[in-house]
Amino acid sequence: MKDWWDKPVCLIVGKTETCRVERMEKAEDMLLNDWPDDSGPAYSHAREALTKALQDPASDSSRKAARLAFAAAADEAGILSDDA
Incomplete structure (x- = not known):
């Protein structure tokens, strides 16, 4: 349970549906496989931050x-x- 966030990040998927991302593993998977634009600086920063956090999930x-x-990349x- 150490890779869970205190508050989820809510994303818009499709035209009207939202997805609540509560775990770092799910966030990383979404960045790698389902991200609409992987060319921005916030995307790169999110990849780095998630990699670091997943290496030490006990670090608050x-x-x-x-x-x-991740929220900045979204x-x-x-x-x-805005849904949370």
């Missing part, structure tokens, strides 16, 4: 940094939802 600061970076890609 790494988990928080990964969540913030915002950059235009898929961040």
Whole structure:
């Protein structure tokens, strides 16, 4: 349970559906396999932050940094939802 975030990041998938991302493993999988735009700086930062956090999931600061970076990448890609 150490790879769970305190608060999920909600993404817009499809035209109207949302997806709640609560775990770092799911976030990493989405970045690698389902991301609409992998060319931005926030995307690259999120990949790095998640890799670091997954190496030490007990680190609160790494988990928080990964969540913030993932949310920023979602915002950059235009898929961040206000639903939480």
